[in-house]
Amino acid sequence: MDYELVTSLDEVVQNIKQFNSDLSEELDVISQLSQFKHWYFIPQINLFGPSKYIGYKDMNTSRYNRGRSKTGVDTEKELKTWFIKLSRDSENSKKLMTELEAILACHNKKTRTNAHIHILKNGINLKIE
Template sequence: MKIVRGDIMEETELVTSIDEVIINVKQFNKDLEEGTNLVSQLTMFKQWYYISSLGMFGPSKYIGYKNMNTLRYNRGKGKTGIDTEKVLTKWFIKLPTSSKDENMYMNKLIGLINSYDKNVRSNSCIHILK
């Protein structure tokens, strides 16, 4: 997928390995800690992916593209969660709504999002590694 930003054409590719996903999850959390404009977008994310070995979440639309960071994310312009969700199913499973595990991870996500004075979107979903 190509994204036009001003006069710059940038290629945006989907991740092809779990290692790329892990790098993106770490970057997403680093960007949050640094107070980037991602904080203001936290209520927009619906599909959340959790990596227990990191103890970190990341939204599909951010972690599903290669080499992501706040600037490249650009408030999600030119990106679609539909494409990222398809590729992320290689490594993750969606937890059933209101299951014991989903409730446990949702509470962790709520804690994270609330720490930035934001609320989790009411229809958010949690995915964990297979």
């Protein structure tokens, strides 16, 4: 099965919403939370999502299939269109990492020690419906 990469920020937003919905429904993706390295944050909706999940079109937990046939390398390249990686030492990164750690802790999971936070690039205006 081929998976297409996202081509618009709207698709990324939908995937992040779906990821968080899957978490709230206690779906299988919870078992993989500690494996994700690159996390993306959109302040307008106050949600995080991992690269390997949000970087493919129309993603959900069953399509994600524990990451089989997917690579974070491809999704990282695509997501750079809209996001920048924060320095791990920056105040914003530390604040967001603390928020992410709290979310994962609700599912008895921890972030990877080498996890990174990515945020929308300056100037990207997101209209949330």
